[in-house]
Amino acid sequence: MKVHINPELCQGHGRCYDLAPGLFGDDEEGYGQVLGDGIMAPEAEHDARLAVLNCPEHAIELLEES
Amino acid sequence: MATDDRFTRDPQESDEDELAGTRSEIIAGPVRDWATDFSHLEPEWSTDPYAIQDDLRRRCPIAHTERFGGAWLPTRYEDVASIAYDTDRFSSRSIILSNFRPPPELAPIGGSPPISSDPPFHHDARKLLLGAFTKQTIGRQEPATRAFCHSLIDSFSGQDVVDAARDYAQHIPVRVIANMLGFPPEDGPQFREFVEDLLEGINLPPDERVERVQRLFEYLLAQVHDHLDSPRDDLTTYLINAELYGQKLPPDVVTGAMALLLIAGIDTTWSAIGASLWHLAKTPGDRERLIAEPGLLPTAMEEFLRAYAPVTMARLVKEDMHWHGVDMKAEDWILLSFPAANRDPAQFDRAGEVVIDREANRHAAFGLGIHRCLGSHLARMELRIALEVWLERIPAFTLDDPAAVTWSAGQIRGPRTLPLRIG
Numbered sequence: 001m002k003v004h005i006n007p008e009l010c011q012g013h014g015r016c017y018d019l020a021p022g023l024f025g026d027d028e029e030g031y032g033q034v035l036g037d038g039i040m041a042p043e044a045e046h047d048a049r050l051a052v053l054n055c056p057e058h059a060i061e062l063l064e065e066s
Numbered sequence: 067m068a069t070d071d072r073f074t075r076d077p078q079e080s081d082e083d084e085l086a087g088t089r090s091e092i093i094a095g096p097v098r099d100w101a102t103d104f105s106h107l108e109p110e111w112s113t114d115p116y117a118i119q120d121d122l123r124r125r126c127p128i129a130h131t132e133r134f135g136g137a138w139l140p141t142r143y144e145d146v147a148s149i150a151y152d153t154d155r156f157s158s159r160s161i162i163l164s165n166f167r168p169p170p171e172l173a174p175i176g177g178s179p180p181i182s183s184d185p186p187f188h189h190d191a192r193k194l195l196l197g198a199f200t201k202q203t204i205g206r207q208e209p210a211t212r213a214f215c216h217s218l219i220d221s222f223s224g225q226d227v228v229d230a231a232r233d234y235a236q237h238i239p240v241r242v243i244a245n246m247l248g249f250p251p252e253d254g255p256q257f258r259e260f261v262e263d264l265l266e267g268i269n270l271p272p273d274e275r276v277e278r279v280q281r282l283f284e285y286l287l288a289q290v291h292d293h294l295d296s297p298r299d300d301l302t303t304y305l306i307n308a309e310l311y312g313q314k315l316p317p318d319v320v321t322g323a324m325a326l327l328l329i330a331g332i333d334t335t336w337s338a339i340g341a342s343l344w345h346l347a348k349t350p351g352d353r354e355r356l357i358a359e360p361g362l363l364p365t366a367m368e369e370f371l372r373a374y375a376p377v378t379m380a381r382l383v384k385e386d387m388h389w390h391g392v393d394m395k396a397e398d399w400i401l402l403s404f405p406a407a408n409r410d411p412a413q414f415d416r417a418g419e420v421v422i423d424r425e426a427n428r429h430a431a432f433g434l435g436i437h438r439c440l441g442s443h444l445a446r447m448e449l450r451i452a453l454e455v456w457l458e459r460i461p462a463f464t465l466d467d468p469a470a471v472t473w474s475a476g477q478i479r480g481p482r483t484l485p486l487r488i489g
């Protein structure tokens with residue numbers, strides 16, 4: 001699984017980097033950033049889903065790696 | 067000492083434009099029907115807006131009123147979100163609904179940028195401030211905030227009943243923002259008055275409101291001059307020196323942004339802290355659970371923000387249009403109720419209940435879209451520290467007299483009198 005933030009939708013609420021700091025960080029203006037390549041270990045999936053379910057802008061996607 | 071002739075003009079001069087807006091007839095008094103005559107200024111609304119909003123959401127999702135020269139109140143999450151995202155059809159030129167509409171020429175900057183700004187100016191003005199309000203930058207205020215919360219609780223020593231709104235919640239955002247702007251901490255009580263002038267007293271005669279707003283801008287101008295004489299590392303000096311499009315900011319943008327930073331963070335965070343303590347005082351199960359599981363606080367806090375969202379914004383309709391089943395006219399107000407959106411059962415399970423371990427919580431307490439509250443990381447830090455310190459120091463507390471609790475009127479809602487028994 002891979003996480004992705006749509007920068008067109010992100011408004012910098014910061015819920016992702018509050019809830020899943022291992023997967024997300026922020027840039028110098030507070031917008032969410034995926035750390036690294038976004039590919040995550042299975043044990044990180046719960047945190048990733050939490051971030052998805054708490055993003056008010058629906059800016060985070062979980063993608064099945066093909 | 068540098069002189070800066072941007073700030074030497076008579077402030078009265080620049081207020082000419084503000085006076086050129088449109089005034090509407092002041093209509094106050096009991097509401098006949100909330101669907102056709104709503105007013106967020108009536109006591110029934112401040113006591114319990116949720117019952118009114120829930121009823122409207124079921125029978126008339128977009129209410130109307132002739133008051134304030136015409137206004138609409140959407141109550142469904144979907145409608146509130148659509149308006150927040152649609153900056154083409156809804157302007158932020160004035161975000162406080164009143165009997166005075168500033169002139170259309172005030173757009174896209176508005177009186178207190180960037181909250182009052184529309185695209186494209188909005189993006190550039192907001193960009194100037196974002197760096198000062200990231201989670202990391204705000205984190206630097208945390209130790210001082212925690213120490214200040216402890217000092218407030220130290221001052222309760224010997225008292226069995228304290229007013230948690232007046233003697234605790236209120237002081238925290240005032241102290242933090244004074245520090246960030248570089249204003250003297252002893253001016254705190256004055257900020258309270260400025261906040262009341264701007265956000266309450268909406269139905270006062272417009273001339274009186276203008277006069278009150280001028281008092282705020284005179285204060286801000288004095289602070290600008292103080293910072294020009296002795297620049298320091300704070301937001302006021304930052305704004306004085308900031309550049310946009312290769313030039314320093316116009317003076318009204320500097321003072322407008324200062325006004326926003328001063329006003330926007332006080333009533334709002336005060337309300338969020340107060341409403342959370344009110345809930346815990348009357349809900350022993352939730353209070354005991356948070357004492358037993360302090361790690362749940364960040365999750366619980368988001369639920370308090372959802373259920374007791376303190377902030378409602380306003381918009382102005384740009385052109386006549388048929389919108390989601392109603393006929394809106396140009397210059398109609400929209401009362402953009404994030405609290406109503408946050409309790410829409412179509413968006414949230416058990417929307418009317420406070421569920422402190424709610425896992426999925428896409429609430430809109432800090433708005434949606436480009437105007438997401440600039441200070442949300444600051445507000446969350448203050449709310450978390452205020453609750454952590456309170457629960458650590460005063461784990462057992464109850465409402466001393468539920469009938470004595472009072473709530474603010476207008477677009478920012480929170481307890482203003484909150485007597486809690488702590489001994």
